[in-house]
Amino acid sequence: MTDEKVSRPMNKYQAEAIAAKRADEKIDAVGPWMIAWRKFKANRVAMAGLIIFLLIILSVIFVPIIMGIDINEYDISQMNQAPSAAHLLGTDAQGRDCMFRLFYGGRISIMVGVLAAVLTVIFGCLIGGVAGYYGGWVDNLLMRFSEIVYSLPFTPMIIAVAATMLWVPQQQKMYTVAMLIGILSWPGLARLVRGQILTLREQEFMQACEALGFSDSSKIIKHLMPNVISLVIVNATLQMAGAILTEAGLSYLGMGIQPPQPSWGSLMNLGRNAQVFQNYPWEWVPAGIMCLLTVVSINLIGEGLRDAFDPKEIQ
């Protein structure tokens, strides 16, 4: 077939038309990603969110490196010092530098957020995708299952399950917390993905896939998923913000990341001690502010993305 096409001489008009079409394509060759990015860039609030978030990421990576002290470095003679030139954010009850712990803790808090969001996306897409694609009893079974998880009261349940995980060693704690959040948060996304797949499944391009004899996995991953990806990205962003808040709450109660391991939540946990709360606010206030800033910036990004991907919004 291709041979035929090439060998057949083109007439002048055809050639011109093709050239014109190519030129048009060059100008307008913007895919959905480019359109979304342009819209996102034009959205000042969302860009502000992105910049704040990038600054936070850079600071949690580099501030601890630049300060170059050991995580467990303590100095009893310097305990509960107010902020000064030597310790910009003061020191805690063991004489550890609060600024170091704030940014180091940020790494853990953000990691929990990222991991939890990734897990939610994996579970949500897998379960929602399979349910929507296969339908029938598989759909029924998976949706029943997701209804059960969806009906578990989120905060009380996560506190209760976290309480059973107290034996997990400090270093692995962040993974268990992220895991817990992921396991309890996927049903919302699964429902969205399933609904989307159900409508997509009936469209012509899926019939074409059928006719071409593609395998199920290729149909789901290559042809259906790209159509739900924008939905998933927006959801993952908001999920990440939520996970950071959940971790903070859990660690604040002493059931998530626990001291000596710092995280924003576990630093705020110090404020549960009346003495620290009243007299050494620099030990817990900055953690809350950082947490707030991070969550706000992620939410701004998420909303910017939602608008950017929304075809109804005019460019």
Added chain:
Amino acid sequence: MFKYIVKRLLTSIPVLLIITMVIFGVVKAMPGDELTAYLGPGTKVTQEIKEETRAKLGLDKSVPEQYVRWMGRLLSGDLGTSFTLKKPVGEVIGTYVWNSFLLNIVAMLLGLALAIPVGIRQAVKKGSAEDNFWTVFSLLGISVPTFFFGMLLIYFVGMNVSWIPISGMRDSMMASFGYPGGIMQEIGDVAVHMILPVIVLTFSEFATFSRYVRNSMVEVINQDYVRTARAKGLKEKTVIYKHAFKNAQIPLVTLLGMYIPSLFSGATILESVFVWPGIGKVLIDSINQRDTSLTTACLVFSAVLMILGNLLSDVCYSLVDPRVKVDG
């Protein structure tokens, strides 16, 4: 409609049954020995008494057997006894639920009362500086960890303004010896104690609601029927409140349906910050003290509320929007 509700309730039963199993399993998996917690740490008792209590509590049986026993008692209305509070669990929940409810209903009503006019104004003046201000403000509301905001309030307001109490629900002296000024004084006392937690909750509730109101108003405000209403020469106020807002209520009412049951369980972590004697605080305390029957009951209670919330939001949805038909 009635048929639909009955059907939904019936299909919830297996879901709830599995959830109780999950909850029971989770509670049993918590570290620490229930028997020691029951007897009180450090109590010295003979081995015989230990065994006797163990048998009495049913702890000598396997977990599935314990579950069946617990379920049987639950169905006959017995939720067990809380050994930390020395009261039947049903009674404990019955009292504390209303404390949670009081806090949440006040915050929800305040939040709604503020959010509806603000959300509508935002939608009407979409893109204006005022709209942007409230957008950022409500974004802060959903992004701030409630307990942190609570701590800040305690730090800045509670410590400096002496007449605003920072924790609890009643003045401890008057709560134990009675209020000399009678019921009015009691109401006043509780109201003063509510100020700080209500501010925190109202803020987050306002944030959630105003975003809903704004977004759904933005959707309807450009619809043809709104233009028709204007063309008829109706007052702008009538157009916005009667024609546009009525249609914008649909997502809001769905959200409210979901909210109503959660008023009874409400703010888990925040209650601990303000030492507010509600269900959330009872749950966390019971987990910390390993008061298993209380923990299980609190969790099951929240799960039931959650299921009811989902059902109610669907029902509200079809009630408000006549286009939605539920199949019975």
